[in-house]
Amino acid sequence: MLEVKSLRKSYGSKVAVDGVSFTVGKGETIGLLGPNGAGKTTTVSMIAGLTRQDSGDVLIDGRRLQGDTDPVKRKIGLVPQDLALYDELSAGDNLQFFAALYDISGSKAKQVIAEALTLVGLADRAKDKVGTFSGGMKRRVNLAAALLHDPDILLLDEPTVGVDPQSRNAIFENLETLKARGKTLVYTTHYMEEAERLCDRLVVIDHGKVIAGDTLRGLYRLLPVTNILEIELDDASGLDLALLRELPNVTSAEISGSVLKAGVRDLSTGAPGILQWLTAQGRTYQHVVSERPSLETVFLSLTGRSLRDV
Amino acid sequence: MTTALKALVVKDLKLFFGDRRAVIMSFIAPIAIASFFGYIFGGNGGKTETSKIAILMVDQDHSKISNDIFAQLNKDKNLDTKAAGLEESRAAVKKGSAIVAIVIPPDFGKNAGNAFFSSANKPEVGVFYDPSHGAEQGMVQGILTGTIMQSVSKEMFSGQTGQVFIDDALKQVDTNSGLEAGDKSSLRTMLQGVQQWNQRTGTPNSGTGIAGNGGLTVPYQIKEEAVTARAGVQYNGFGHSFGGMGVQFILFMAIDAGIGVLLQRQRGLWKRFRAAPLSRTMLLGSRAISTTIISMIILLTMFAFARVVFGVRIEGSMAGFLSVCLAFSLMTATFGLLIAALGTTPEATRGLAIFVTLIMVMLGGAWVPSFIFPQWLRKVTVAVPTRWAIDGLDAMVWRGQGFNDAVAPVLVLLFSALVFGVLAVTRFKWEAEG
Known part of the structure; x- marks a missing residue:
């Protein structure tokens, strides 16, 4: 469906995108994950034909974009990071205008506008000016504007920036609906929880380069631990952590107060082994909890810095 | 599309x-x-009345000529003329409430009359003006020149001052030993001619003729016509x-x-x-x-x-x-x-x-x-x-x-x-x- 091959773009001496490659199959959702300034938006701009790459290729169904008026553009729906709407116009008028850009007018336009507004839950606000909407509602109209020409691929550039949790959830539900309808989604974000919830595969970008690309499970495999077991002991004094670290699948062990934190590669074999070992040591415990490492940890592990250190 | x-x-x-x-x-x-x-x-x-130029006149002469100058300036449709003192005029121009002030000095009438026939001892007419109104100042000077010329010539050709001047001139011609007899005769004839003209035309300033009642005036009249799209528009x-x-x-x-x-x-x-x-x-x-x-x-x-x-x-x-x-x-x-x-x-x-x-x-x-x-x-x-x-x-x-x-x-x-x-x-x- 979408092939991105060795894209490169620089602005003066600054390299914004440096050899980014990935492919997205039909109906698949891929997340471009990286901090602000990593090159995600530039990559999306090149895919949408807004920015010309210095080198590399973007193929949509095997075809390269040929000029501004190439009909292949109809296969793409862009949801820009900015609220690209006219506050002075009603939601309906905004959508009517954006539909016309794709030569959709008359009854067809009315139909697709109604469908889009229904999808984003704003059918009853069609006549209200966008300027009166909350940030979350504007984000939903911003999404609706990209759906009018029924594109196969949706490029979503941080579509939930600055919205409240309720609106974010609503947008996610919209995207899950679109995903269920077989749309291909390319989703840029620096929010881990969004990528984890929505994406089938992730491409981690930093400083314009792809530093990892895999499914969520595959990315976790890159980590030295897959889970952290936290055990609150009745008495943690004198515990021999060196012995604990020698147990199979245990990668780390440390004591913080009365809480033992142990990293395990495989929870199903590692956790029982640790608990049995503690019992054999005559230790009792009150509370056991297993915490899964997040993408934040993955990013930290891959780049040595936090995703939000920007 | x-x-x-x-x-x-x-x-x-x-x-x-x-x-x-x-x-x-x-x-x-x-x-x-x-x-x-x-x-x-x-x-x-095009019917809007244009605003008049505010001027002040300081009359330090109080002669017949200076009075006539004031009267003529006062009649001009482009000017709003008022009499004022010297310092008052300077202050008004400085403040901007008057654009030009004209100062007619003492003995102006007498000296201007003398200077009318000879270039010696021309009296000075003072003009105070607001430098931000250069165009108006030029316009006032033009009007003033015409007005003074008319007033002085009128008085010199038919007024009391002119007659006194001619009587004095006749005496000077008779007593001037430096003049040739032929020149004396010619001058006497000319001056007597003017004297007879004045006597025939009656009392001073009531006569007719070239310089009679009006003095020397601009020898033409302007017929204005705004050229627009067509006649009548x-x-x-x-x-x-x-x-x-x-x-x-x-x-x-x-x-x-x-x-x-x-x-x-x-x-x-x-x-x-x-x-x-x-x-x-x-x-x-x-x-x-x-x-x-x-x-x-x-x-x-x-x-x-x-x-x-x-x-x-x-x-x-x-x-x-x-x-x-x-x-x-x-x-x-x-x-x-x-x-x-x-x-x-x-x-x-x-x-x-x-x-x-x-x-x-x-x-x-x-x-x-x-x-x-x-x-x-x-x-x-x-x-x-x-x-x-x-x-x-x-x-x-x-x-x-x-x-x-x-x-x-x-x-x-x-x-x-x-x-x-x-x-x-x-x-x-x-x-x-x-």
Whole structure:
């Protein structure tokens, strides 16, 4: 469906995108994950034909974009990071205008506008000016504007920036609906929880380069631990952590107060082994909890810095 | 494609006419200011009474001649003359409440009479003037010269002072040993002739003849005729002011149109446009079309208002008028696009664009007629498109010229539009920044 091959773009001496490659199959959702300034938006701009790459290729169904008026553009729906709407116009008028850009007018336009507004839950606000909407509602109209020409691929550039949790959830539900309808989604974000919830595969970008690309499970495999077991002991004094670290699948062990934190590669074999070992040591415990490492940890592990250190 | 083009144009029109501030600035403000300028600069069919020049006269002579000068200045339709003291006059001019003060010194009448027949001992007439009113000062001096000449000559040829002067002169001729007998005879004959003339014409200042009652006067009369569209059609100053202000405010509207493109870019809307399968020509062309339509609507509304309220007619070719309006509107539209192409942020661009526009408007002659510019500046203004727009509108509106006289302004404006348009397209920042 979408092939991105060795894209490169620089602005003066600054390299914004440096050899980014990935492919997205039909109906698949891929997340471009990286901090602000990593090159995600530039990559999306090149895919949408807004920015010309210095080198590399973007193929949509095997075809390269040929000029501004190439009909292949109809296969793409862009949801820009900015609220690209006219506050002075009603939601309906905004959508009517954006539909016309794709030569959709008359009854067809009315139909697709109604469908889009229904999808984003704003059918009853069609006549209200966008300027009166909350940030979350504007984000939903911003999404609706990209759906009018029924594109196969949706490029979503941080579509939930600055919205409240309720609106974010609503947008996610919209995207899950679109995903269920077989749309291909390319989703840029620096929010881990969004990528984890929505994406089938992730491409981690930093400083314009792809530093990892895999499914969520595959990315976790890159980590030295897959889970952290936290055990609150009745008495943690004198515990021999060196012995604990020698147990199979245990990668780390440390004591913080009365809480033992142990990293395990495989929870199903590692956790029982640790608990049995503690019992054999005559230790009792009150509370056991297993915490899964997040993408934040993955990013930290891959780049040595936090995703939000920007 | 037509759907997209129509949508882009209609959207611009909706946004413009939905913006109350834009409508006020583009329609009400130019109409109000054009009405004011039209009234001040000879509106109302040229019947507006012009304000008189306030002058003061300090009479330190109190002679018959100085009294007559004051009386004549007081009668002049262009002057508002009042008597005043010396220091009071100087203070008034300094303060700006009087533009010129004339000081007639002691013994002016006597000395001016003597100087009338000989160049020796000419009395000085003091003139205090406000340096910010150079034109009025020149005008007052011209009127004063004529008035003094008339008053002095009248008195010298037929007045008491003149008779005393002739009696003295006859005595001097008889007693002057330096004169040849022939010269003495000729002078005596001339002076006696004047004396007899005065006696025959009766009491001083009541006679007739060349210098009789009126003294020496300007030997001609001016017959004024304002050359307008045709005989019987009076100049209507609103015709020029509505054209000038229309040009100015439409250019301001073009700035807003250009800034609007920058705002669209800032708000990400330009990404949506570029993501759609639309050509660059359509994207910029639609903007040019909508700005042209708005410009035409503003110009035609303004002149319709001027027609209904102030009786401004298109005295020349209507086709020429519409052509000039259309060419100017196109030029304005591409000027707006050029602003969008060269601009960076809306905030930084607005100030520079307003400055450039004001210069164009000023050099175009929208504020003050270009004929008061220095010669070199008048030559420079030929390169300013607004000059052609204003001249073209003047020619079609109140000068009553035919279509042929609209051709040059239209061609210059279209050429300017082409240059601005090409520059805008080539310099436009098409690429989205990452």
